[in-house]
Amino acid sequence: MSSINVTAVSHNEQHPIDSFFHPNSMPSVWCPGCGIGTIVYTYVQAVKEMNVEPDKICVVSGIGCTGKIAEYLNFGSHEITDGNVIAYAANLAAKKQYMKVTLFTNNADFLVSSAKDFLEIGKTMANLLVIHNNNIIYCITENGAIPTTPFIRTSASNDFELPFNIPHLAKSSGAEYVARWTPLHAGWLKYSIIDALSKQALSVIEVVSPCVMFFTFTNKIGDAADQLRFYRDNSVMKQYEPTEHLDLRSKREVIIGKFVDKKEF
Amino acid sequence: MTSLQAAFDADKIEIPLGQVHIVRDRCKGCGYCIKYCPREVLEVSEKPNDKGYYFPRVKDEDTCLNCGLCELICPEFAIWSTLTRYVKPKLIKEMVNESF
Ligand code: SF4
Ligand code: SF4
Numbered sequence: 001m002s003s004i005n006v007t008a009v010s011h012n013e014q015h016p017i018d019s020f021f022h023p024n025s026m027p028s029v030w031c032p033g034c035g036i037g038t039i040v041y042t043y044v045q046a047v048k049e050m051n052v053e054p055d056k057i058c059v060v061s062g063i064g065c066t067g068k069i070a071e072y073l074n075f076g077s078h079e080i081t082d083g084n085v086i087a088y089a090a091n092l093a094a095k096k097q098y099m100k101v102t103l104f105t106n107n108a109d110f111l112v113s114s115a116k117d118f119l120e121i122g123k124t125m126a127n128l129l130v131i132h133n134n135n136i137i138y139c140i141t142e143n144g145a146i147p148t149t150p151f152i153r154t155s156a157s158n159d160f161e162l163p164f165n166i167p168h169l170a171k172s173s174g175a176e177y178v179a180r181w182t183p184l185h186a187g188w189l190k191y192s193i194i195d196a197l198s199k200q201a202l203s204v205i206e207v208v209s210p211c212v213m214f215f216t217f218t219n220k221i222g223d224a225a226d227q228l229r230f231y232r233d234n235s236v237m238k239q240y241e242p243t244e245h246l247d248l249r250s251k252r253e254v255i256i257g258k259f260v261d262k263k264e265f
Numbered sequence: 266m267t268s269l270q271a272a273f274d275a276d277k278i279e280i281p282l283g284q285v286h287i288v289r290d291r292c293k294g295c296g297y298c299i300k301y302c303p304r305e306v307l308e309v310s311e312k313p314n315d316k317g318y319y320f321p322r323v324k325d326e327d328t329c330l331n332c333g334l335c336e337l338i339c340p341e342f343a344i345w346s347t348l349t350r351y352v353k354p355k356l357i358k359e360m361v362n363e364s365f
Contacts (some may be wrong), residue, residue, distance in 0.1 A: 013361070015288060015342045026291060027341060032318065035294035037340025045337075186337040225300045
């Protein structure tokens with residue numbers, strides 16, 4: 001190892017949250033600057049601050065980059081095949097074995113493979129927290145437009161399509177807690193997760209995060225920090241904004257905040 | 266806080282100072298901690314780490330306020346800060362004396 005003289009920097013210490021990961025699972029596979037890492041850190045920090053036993057928490061994730069979360073976290077972790085994540089997590093929540101089941105989703109396994117299941121679990125009042133990592137792209141297919149891509153685009157028959165509105169979907173299917181943040185609002189995100197973890201019903205938190213390799217670089221936005229700065233400069237906090245206004249349309253600011261919080265059942 | 270208030274309650278206020286810890290070979294050089302640190306404590310290192318990324322290093326040890334922002338937004342769980350000690354802020358009188 002080369003000797004580099006660095007003040008106040010130690011090289012091989014344990015990070016304070018390393019005990020929440022499987023041993024030797026770090027470093028992660030995520031790209032430099034990926035928003036998923038911040039989501040995982042804030043989630044672990046929220047669990048730590050709530051003083052919950054790690055085996056009372058269950059983490060479910062599906063496919064793609066977000067799917068790796070369950071692989072790394074040392075809670076009751078389940079990594080599920082494509083198309084079954086929401087149904088599986090809802091079943092797990094119905095068994096009442098865990099204090100809270102958390103489901104980490106991305107656009108592919110939430111909006112495409114299992115959105116129909118989501119419409120049903122709202123009715124069953126499943127005790128489930130969905131943290132949706134919305135990077136407005138499918139990471140692997142690089143240039144495919146997806147239901148939440150915020151550009152006006154045309155389908156094969158030249159019809160306009162507007163981006164999909166996840167908070168509105170969540171509210172209309174009965175979620176008791178709906179919020180949206182970006183990774184740079186990590187402090188807010190942490191308290192939002194604490195709020196949602198202490199609820200006994202379906203909660204949905206959407207995180208609008210940068211996909212560095214396939215969105216930031218291919219669209220020549222700059223580097224990861226530039227895209228995060230773009231999100232920060234173009235976001236406005238509007239608490240309890242009606243969810244109909246919340247799609248990520250282009251040339252409009254990203255509205256962040258807490259949109260639904262039903263205190264009583 | 267206005268300068269007048271600082272003069273009145275300066276004996277009650279203590280400023281926390283933090284120490285930054287970095288797991289050097291876990292960092293992927295995204296630059297979030299360097300660009301978003303409110304006190305500009307960190308800078309890019311001259312040499313890359315074993316993976317080839319330019320990791321952050323501490324520019325000025327005594328400016329970190331242990332705010333924890335770098336720890337919160339680091340996507341690689343590579344950086345965190347710990348509280349070392351509290352210091353008294355300088356009184357207005359001392360600042361004025363110093364500037365002349
Ligand atoms: S704790 Fe705050 S002040 Fe210290 S290095 Fe991190 S971001 Fe900067
Ligand atoms: S935020 Fe983390 S991964 Fe990014 S440069 Fe800083 S220490 Fe490295």
